[in-house]
Amino acid sequence: MLTNAFSNPKWGKWIIPGAGLAWSLGCFLLQIQYGLELEVAGVDSFVFGLMLMVGLSVIHSMFGYFLPKKENLGQIFGVPLMLSVLGVVGHRYLLAWWYADEAEYLFFLEKTVYLREAMLAGVEVLWAMLSLLASRLEDQNQLNQRESQMLQLSKDAELAQLRQQLQPHFLFNSLNSISALVASQPHKAREMVLQLSEFLRGTIRKDSKSWIPLSEELNYLRMYLDIERVRFGHRLQVDFEVEPELETVKIPQLLIQPLVENAIKHGLYGMTGSVRIDLKCERQENYLALEISNPFDAEAAVPEGTGFGLSSVERRLYLLFGRKDLLSTEASDGLFRVTLKIPQYQ
């Protein structure tokens, strides 16, 4: 809105009346110079100023709220032109009726119609353009604001994610496993050091906003699961079921990981005996659909997490796609199932 152009918003509402006043004053002075009577010149310019104000208000409320699309950008000219014609014609007939017996003034009125039309149209078109520009700028501003907010949030998410992935217990337990392996199975110990390093490197990837191929994310998950497998022996069984042509599909990175971690937390840390975690990935119309399922024990003593798992994914999905219906969970028959849908725009 153009009325928001001033840093002090109180001034904004005076733009239109101010323009009307200046306009009337200018016309009044011109008409005095031309030789019209004071009273006639006053009424004429007052009405003309009023017409301008009406025109400006209409344009302002039109383009302040609705941004014309590219194909009807003609409205920028069309609407002010129409309004100016209405204003001039209205002014002409109103004053011709009011001063019906002033022949000299009527002549003047008739003569100046085109001049008035040109002036009024010029000003109103200019006003329309300004209004449009102001709205555009404002929109852009809002967009920038939203973007920087989103950037901040995703930064927070990444930080929290980092904190969560570096969950000290995971790190220390892994180190403990390495310590146990060093003496008896040095090769395996080295392998685990490498896996752990790769995993840690993955968690500090710089850009959490970038999209990476599904295969890359899955490799990262496999690494994480391999580490858990070393820790828990063959108690953990993981099954990835991914259609091969989906491997190249791009997804936001580190989006699936918290879900798998959640599955591990409830499935592996909370259960005894062998545990099977399934990850299924398929294309559903315009979505990449992912399903992760794990057994769970409703009574298990699950370690208090940072509470960041599912809700973080939900929040990131909202930030990325502006939707809250992409993540759903379901618990039945001792099986916990989480479904994630990632929109694909190809």
Added chain:
Amino acid sequence: MIKTLIIDDEPLAAGIVKEYLGDFPQFEVVEMCQDGFQGLKAIQQHQPDLIFLDVQMPKITGFEMLELLDEPPAVIFTTAFDQYALKAFDAKALDYLLKPFSQARFKQAIERFLEMGEREHDAEENQALGQLAEKSNRLVVRVKNDIKIIPVQEVNYFEAEDDYVAIHTSGGKYLKKMTMKALEESLDAGKFARVHRSFIINLNGITGIEPYERDTYLVKLRGGEQIPVSKTGYARLRQVLGL
């Protein structure tokens, strides 16, 4: 031989304890268990002198397992979580090994056990159990040879019975060895209130309060039970309920 039990859900972690223990031939590892339930059975079966206990395990935690023992053996905790150290100290644990730990640190713990001897820890440990208060949303009790996990919201009321607390739920009554004070501290004060020296009630289940004798009241619960309320208990009840 000193009978030793290792309870840890990670085989490698249990393995390292066993490996380190190899330096002390007087210790015999009687069993390696992967969760609290197994651990409990093994303790009853072998009556070990020392247990190495992980905290975070499936089903029940190491602490919860200890609560179920009448005469717990000496305990050395092994965990990657440092936030339990204080609680372990409360539980009169012999030592607290933070994973990963060195052989030297392990040796220290073993020496501490050997110095302490058998006679001391028995008495001390028993006494400690009642004080294992922690904000918790479930209670673990032993019913004969079974373990029952009771979410606190399913409890209607608690009643003191000598050294035990009777836990009354719609599904029955359970006994747990603990003090009313420790229990009261472990419960959410917004959901439970100690209305009497011997009673703690679930505020959710209250259906009515009526005067009884001078300065005392009776609370009626959903199940039809009538619980006496003392003068101070009534004041406390009024405060939590905002009357």
